[in-house]
Amino acid sequence: MYPNDFYYTKEHEWLKVEGDEAVVGITDFAQKQLGDIIYVDLPKPGKILEAHQTIGTVESVKSVSDVYSPISGEVIQVNSVLAQSPDTVNKDPHGEGWIVRLKVKDKSEITNLMKAADYEKYLEGLEH
Amino acid sequence: MKKTRLNAVHKESGARMIEFAGWEMPVEYEGIIDEHVAVRTKAGLFDVSHMGEITIEGEEALACVQYLTPNDAARLSPGQVQYTALTTPEGTFVDDLLVYCLSVPDKYLLVVNAANSDKDYAWVKEKSAAFKVKVANRSDNYTQLALQGPLAQEILQPLTELDLGLMKSFNFALGKVAGFDCLVSRTGYTGEDGFEIYTLAQRPEAIWKAIMKEGTPKGLLPVGLGARDTLRLEAKLMLYGNDISDKTTVLEADLKWIVKFQKGDFLGKAALEKQVQDGLKRKLVGFEVIEKGIARPHYPVFIKGEKVSEVCSGTFAPYLKKPIGLVYLPIEFTEIGIEFEIGIRDKMFKARVIPTPFYKREKK
Numbered sequence: 172m173y174p175n176d177f178y179y180t181k182e183h184e185w186l187k188v189e190g191d192e193a194v195v196g197i198t199d200f201a202q203k204q205l206g207d208i209i210y211v212d213l214p215k216p217g218k219i220l221e222a223h224q225t226i227g228t229v230e231s232v233k234s235v236s237d238v239y240s241p242i243s244g245e246v247i248q249v250n251s252v253l254a255q256s257p258d259t260v261n262k263d264p265h266g267e268g269w270i271v272r273l274k275v276k277d278k279s280e281i282t283n284l285m286k287a288a289d290y291e292k293y294l295e296g297l298e299h
Numbered sequence: 300m301k302k303t304r305l306n307a308v309h310k311e312s313g314a315r316m317i318e319f320a321g322w323e324m325p326v327e328y329e330g331i332i333d334e335h336v337a338v339r340t341k342a343g344l345f346d347v348s349h350m351g352e353i354t355i356e357g358e359e360a361l362a363c364v365q366y367l368t369p370n371d372a373a374r375l376s377p378g379q380v381q382y383t384a385l386t387t388p389e390g391t392f393v394d395d396l397l398v399y400c401l402s403v404p405d406k407y408l409l410v411v412n413a414a415n416s417d418k419d420y421a422w423v424k425e426k427s428a429a430f431k432v433k434v435a436n437r438s439d440n441y442t443q444l445a446l447q448g449p450l451a452q453e454i455l456q457p458l459t460e461l462d463l464g465l466m467k468s469f470n471f472a473l474g475k476v477a478g479f480d481c482l483v484s485r486t487g488y489t490g491e492d493g494f495e496i497y498t499l500a501q502r503p504e505a506i507w508k509a510i511m512k513e514g515t516p517k518g519l520l521p522v523g524l525g526a527r528d529t530l531r532l533e534a535k536l537m538l539y540g541n542d543i544s545d546k547t548t549v550l551e552a553d554l555k556w557i558v559k560f561q562k563g564d565f566l567g568k569a570a571l572e573k574q575v576q577d578g579l580k581r582k583l584v585g586f587e588v589i590e591k592g593i594a595r596p597h598y599p600v601f602i603k604g605e606k607v608s609e610v611c612s613g614t615f616a617p618y619l620k621k622p623i624g625l626v627y628l629p630i631e632f633t634e635i636g637i638e639f640e641i642g643i644r645d646k647m648f649k650a651r652v653i654p655t656p657f658y659k660r661e662k663k
Contacts, residue, residue, distance in 0.1 A: 206330060233614075
């Protein structure tokens with residue numbers, strides 16, 4: 172379910188590192204909790220983000236949720252598909268439903284994130 | 300947490316369950332949008348057994364209902380249903396409800412909101428003390444299903460001996476559904492044609508399953524509380540706690556049509572008459588958010604930079620595909636077309652008063 176080469180946050184974002192860059196999205200657990208997604212409010216490329224800073228918001232019929240950046244970096248690309256088809260996040264949260272691509276500022280921050288097995292354990296804890 | 304008699308069926312169907320008014324209820328199965336659209340275009344089946352049922356019986360039952368509610372229950376013949384309210388002496392809401400007339404003048408059934416059923420029962424019990432009636436809270440005895448949508452009659456008819464074609468809107472009859480004794484009314488909380496089915500059966504799963512089996516090939520979906528809320532808001536049906544409460548009067552809620560001053564005395568009559576004379580200071584109106592933003596309950600509402608109110612109900616309307624909501628505005632700003640602003644998180648969004656109901660089905 173949760174790709175082994177991704178990193179995860181307690182707020183249910185995922186991060187996939189690709190060289191000096193990283194892709195950020197929300198997890199399958201997060202999209203299920205939100206339900207049908209209506210809007211994704213995206214930042215502009217060039218925005219500098221600190222770790223834990225708000226990237227944007229994801230809004231479903233029932234609720235709205237901030238998306239936080241797992242690590243520090245500069246937004247170099249946003250997933251423009253989401254402006255027209257925000258439900259892509261529901262359909263493929265770990266793939267086509269990615270949210271932003273960052274230029275990573277400090278790779279050492281990644282050690283603060285959870286690996287897939289730890290995230291799955293964390294989710295089990297939430298369900299009890 | 301209380302469970303309805305269909306709890307296991309929902310879990311088998313993969314429903315996401317939440318706590319609502321002390322009950323474990325399905326909030327969605329496939330997804331709110333699909334469920335909502337199914338009800339508008341085909342049909343949806345809801346478990347609404349959390350709703351409260353209070354019976355008033357005895358020779359003064361009609362007089363008692365007349366005293367407790369502003370609508371005219373004397374107009375009801377056996378087999379008819381009426382939308383009305385339980386009102387405070389101030390003309391505000393204890394609750395809104397349906398009154399079912401089982402027998403004139405001695406047998407009435409009140410169907411009330413889940414979150415209010417204990418409060419309502421206590422209220423009815425106290426206020427009915429002077430009448431020769433017996434009041435009973437039957438909320439835990441009843442299972443209530445709602446089958447809603449343009450195909451509702453087609454799906455239900457093969458399962459019942461009742462001739463549904465003869466049943467008009469806001470009428471009901473007693474008869475068997477899937478072999479169980481039921482009360483079936485042509486009512487609902489979605490803005491669509493449809494039925495609400497009440498039963499005292501201890502094991503009503505077979506009714507749910509029979510309807511699903513009949514309806515699934517026709518596009519019937521099970522529907523949770525999530526879509527129930529978006530459906531009722533598109534049809535501008537009130538939600539107690541959001542749109543109406545003990546702080547809002549029946550007239551402010553724009554429900555003057557359920558107030559029948561000529562019928563005789565009732566709780567809140569004097570206060571409501573005075574409000575008519577003095578004129579309303581505020582009124583509940585429908586709005587759409589013009590820019591891309593969803594207004595949700597309690598978001599602040601501004602006119603000319605000044606905070607004047609808060610959003611009551613607000614959501615994205617899945618069938619109309621736009622953000623809508625309800626808000627009490629000062630009476631001078633309640634005309635159709637008037638624009639105002641809503642604070643959605645850290646930004647101001649323009650909104651506009653629009654006609655309601657937001658959605659009205661085409662009558663055949």
